Amino acid sequence: MNEKKKAKIVESCLNAVQAGKYSREACYRRFPEIANELETAFELTDVLKGEVPSDTEKLAIKEIKTRLMNHLPDRDLGVTESDHPRYLLHTTERRFAMTWVIIVSTILSILTGTGAVYASTDALPGDALYPLKLFTEDFQLMLAPDAGDAHLYLEFTENRLQEMQRLIEKNRLNDLDEAIDGYQNQTRSMENLMAGIQAQNPDEAQQLRTEIQNQLQEQAQIMQTLMVHKSVANQDRVQEQLQLMLQTNTQTRLRIHAADEEVPEETIPEAPTEAAPTMPAEIEEDTDSDNGEQLRNNALVNAAGDGQNAVFTFRIANAAQLGVYAEMNGQRYTCAAQGDLVTCNIPQADSSGVLNLYSINNNELLYSYSYDYDWLGTKEPQSQGGSQTQSGSGSGSENGQGGKGGGKGN
Amino acid sequence: MPHVDQPGSELQWIHEAIAGDKQAFGRLYDHFAGQIFRYLIFRVEERAVAADMTEEVFLRAWEKLPHFGREGRGLNFRAWLYRIAHNLVVDHYRTARPEVSFQNIPEPHSGSTSLPGIVERSDQTEQVRSALRELDEVARQVIALRFFSGLNPGEIASLLGLSEGNVRIIQFRGLKKMRGLLGAEDE
Numbered sequence: 250m251n252e253k254k255k256a257k258i259v260e261s262c263l264n265a266v267q268a269g270k271y272s273r274e275a276c277y278r279r280f281p282e283i284a285n286e287l288e289t290a291f292e293l294t295d296v297l298k299g300e301v302p303s304d305t306e307k308l309a310i311k312e313i314k315t316r317l318m319n320h321l322p323d324r325d326l327g328v329t330e331s332d333h334p335r336y337l338l339h340t341t342e343r344r345f346a347m348t349w350v351i352i353v354s355t356i357l358s359i360l361t362g363t364g365a366v367y368a369s370t371d372a373l374p375g376d377a378l379y380p381l382k383l384f385t386e387d388f389q390l391m392l393a394p395d396a397g398d399a400h401l402y403l404e405f406t407e408n409r410l411q412e413m414q415r416l417i418e419k420n421r422l423n424d425l426d427e428a429i430d431g432y433q434n435q436t437r438s439m440e441n442l443m444a445g446i447q448a449q450n451p452d453e454a455q456q457l458r459t460e461i462q463n464q465l466q467e468q469a470q471i472m473q474t475l476m477v478h479k480s481v482a483n484q485d486r487v488q489e490q491l492q493l494m495l496q497t498n499t500q501t502r503l504r505i506h507a508a509d510e511e512v513p514e515e516t517i518p519e520a521p522t523e524a525a526p527t528m529p530a531e532i533e534e535d536t537d538s539d540n541g542e543q544l545r546n547n548a549l550v551n552a553a554g555d556g557q558n559a560v561f562t563f564r565i566a567n568a569a570q571l572g573v574y575a576e577m578n579g580q581r582y583t584c585a586a587q588g589d590l591v592t593c594n595i596p597q598a599d600s601s602g603v604l605n606l607y608s609i610n611n612n613e614l615l616y617s618y619s620y621d622y623d624w625l626g627t628k629e630p631q632s633q634g635g636s637q638t639q640s641g642s643g644s645g646s647e648n649g650q651g652g653k654g655g656g657k658g659n
Numbered sequence: 660m661p662h663v664d665q666p667g668s669e670l671q672w673i674h675e676a677i678a679g680d681k682q683a684f685g686r687l688y689d690h691f692a693g694q695i696f697r698y699l700i701f702r703v704e705e706r707a708v709a710a711d712m713t714e715e716v717f718l719r720a721w722e723k724l725p726h727f728g729r730e731g732r733g734l735n736f737r738a739w740l741y742r743i744a745h746n747l748v749v750d751h752y753r754t755a756r757p758e759v760s761f762q763n764i765p766e767p768h769s770g771s772t773s774l775p776g777i778v779e780r781s782d783q784t785e786q787v788r789s790a791l792r793e794l795d796e797v798a799r800q801v802i803a804l805r806f807f808s809g810l811n812p813g814e815i816a817s818l819l820g821l822s823e824g825n826v827r828i829i830q831f832r833g834l835k836k837m838r839g840l841l842g843a844e845d846e
Contacts, residue, residue: 259834286831288838290834292841298806323679324721451820
């Protein structure tokens with residue numbers, strides 16, 4: 250049983266015992282491997298929750314109330330957020346920044362004799378006006394406050410992604426580099442900025458975090474769609490770049506989610522390695538649902554390899570919504586998901602091994618595929634996975650044919 | 660709008676307090692101040708500081724109450740108060756003079772005038788408190804909020820800006836360490 254599962258069961262037992270559905274002893278007997286932690290948890294519950302306010306504390310609470318009620322300001326019901334001094338400052342700064350943007354834009358427009366700045370908003374990497382577009386963005390960043398910066402970075406990463414979409418549609422693949430670099434840099438800057446906001450104003454960071462994560466999630470889905478676009482499907486370099494972007498996106502989301510200032514890296518849940526034993530029904534209900542049904546329905550569609558790289562395609566329910574990454578030999582690989590189809594490129598794949606697929610959203614195991622390929626073309630007998638969570642197994646040849654889960658290859 | 664899970668009377672008080680009714684806010688104070696005060700004593704270990712911080716928690720709550728629905732982000736009122744308290748504790752330790760370590764904060768004297776007395780605590784509580792000091796800050800927060808304040812992992816996750824899974828894992832590791840610190844022998 251891995252740590253994540255143990256942690257879940259401890260919590261479920263605590264709740265079940267508190268609700269009177271289960272006795273402490275029954276929990277110990279059912280989960281002997283975590284009996285020590287459960288015992289400590291119950292002891293803490295007894296010791297810490299057993300404390301009742303003393304008379305002196307009650308007296309102190311009364312005194313505090315007297316002071317508090319004397320200090321409570323009357324509520325001015327006419328005051329709205331826009332009148333709040335902090336909000337006003339924010340608005341003023343933004344207004345000031347935008348004023349400067351307009352002034353500089355106007356000067357540049359006059360100098361160039363056209364509405365160049367405005368026209369530059371549609372510019373793509375490689376276009377003459379593209380540097381002007383980047384300059385305008387930098388200028389906005391220079392003048393905005395921190396929280397405004399975070400929104401601007403989000404907006405600019407979206408710009409980069411839109412540029413990539415348009416470049417791919419126009420088949421201008423050679424111009425992708427600049428947009429990709431821009432995306433990577435701006436995502437990293439946004440993450441650094443968030444660390445600063447977190448340190449100075451946790452409340453503000455909390456609000457921004459949700460917004461940023463949602464937007465990054467949407468961006469990841471767009472990237473996955475781009476990876477299977479017909480113009481780039483066979484472009485190894487572009488695929489590699491998109492995978493790098495997806496990695497940056499995923500890592501940024503995970504780090505922002507973990508609020509890394511407060512949570513050590515090691516506390517990010519690790520990918521599960523083995524299944525937990527069946528739990529009593531009432532406890533099972535309390536834990537996050539295992540994905541048994543999902544595991545059963547997921548399947549390998551295709552596998553292909555050439556001795557250097559392997560490409561696996563799977564059908565995974567709701568793959569695009571979940572976001573999927575693969576893990577093999579402790580290495581993680583991003584996968585492209587569209588609808589229920591997931592494609593994972595594994596460079597330098599071993600001739601045999603276990604490929605585990607996880608959800609980017611919650612790190613849940615989606616599918617485990619045990620394979621045994623001779624990349625030179627000899628079909629090997631299929632090997633069943635060793636752990637209980639392995640729900641798929643297969644073997645294949647260099648063209649990916651054969652085996653329980655294998656399909657047609659290239 | 661406030662969280663839908665509020666018990667009816669609390670919800671009514673919250674609405675009235677948002678509308679400017681100080682009496683209603685006083686009832687909310689009566690209902691929650693004890694928990695918050697004890698949590699703050701537990702965290703800062705100095706009664707007078709905890710008293711000031713309790714006053715500040717409710718003062719901020721009064722000021723922010725009109726935005727509770729938006730800022731609470733799904734937290735119920737109690738968890739929202741704990742978040743304000745938690746932020747104050749974080750600020751307290753961030754601005755504390757370095758030479759005053761967590762371990763060396765003096766206990767108040769029983770002769771204190773306005774806020775009298777150390778509450779007698781059992782040896783067990785003291786043992787737990789000592790063990791908690793040995794945990795890292797995040798684990799200490801999680802264990803205190805879970806076992807002292809009775810918040811659930813979801814509430815703690817929202818409060819600390821972590822995922823629920825992370826909170827459970829931090830709690831599990833904290834329990835493991837606490838067991839060793841409390842001198843229990845593993846079977």
